[in-house]
Amino acid sequence: MTAAPTKPVASIRWLAAPSSSLWLEQAISRPEEVLIDHAHCERKAAGAALQLMFRYPSSESLAEALSPLAQEELEHFDRVLALLQRRGIALRPLPAPAYGSRLAGEIRRQEPLRQLDSFLVAGLIEARSHERMALLAQHSPDPELRELYGDLLASEARHFGLYWLLCEQHWPREVIVPRLEALAAVEVEALSGELERPEDVRMHSVGVQSSSKG
Secondary structure (H helix, E strand, C coil): CCCCCCCCCCCCCCCCCCECHHHHHHHHHCHHHHHHHHHHHHHHHHHHHHHHHHHCCCCHHHHHHHHHHHHHHHHHHHHHHHHHHHCCCCCCCCCCCCHHHHHHCCCCCCCCHHHHHHHHHHHHHHHHHHHHHHHHHHHCCCHHHHHHHHHHHHHHHHHHHHHHHHHHHHCCHHHHHHHHHHHHHHHHHHCCCCCCCHHHCCCCCCCECCCCCC
16 A cells, blocks of 8 residues: 655645545555546546536637637547557546536526536636646656646646636626635535545545544
8 A cells, every 4th residue: 555645735725625645545556447537537627618618608708718728628638548548448437426416516506606606616626636636646656647647737727727717707706705615615525435445436536634634
């Protein structure tokens, strides 16, 4: 079993709690599952951006912001897929954790609150992805995986920053921040608990530090 990290990765302001060392140990011990799931996550992130573009087709500024993001997510998917192919690993379906559906369930249905929540949920997912990729870039024993995750960090940071900017274009901070804090608390709840089976580790599987211990 890989030792817990001795140095934490810099915290992400969007997130209410950092990932746990146990999640990192689980992810490092099952690199194939995490890599396959990573490919699925990149494809889903591209789809989420495109879905927002289609939901709000009259917003040119939204299209200008999200079209490049969707393209970049698909470029990341292609890169992860190429690595899987080089390693002889099939891109197979994997059972998804409840994380994404739990956050999607918090999105309010009436506009314009639906748009705000959609931006914030997408940003939270990007922020958690960035944080966990940073952990893997720092601690994975596989040099090729360290390089992959390290190379993707800057763009992942841009992505959750972009969703914040989209929020600020439409709402004042006194509206955004309380809602972000509420959704960030739900995000931590969605990642709380224990993994039942080692093979179920995913980029967004359970594993966050509790408030009572590091």
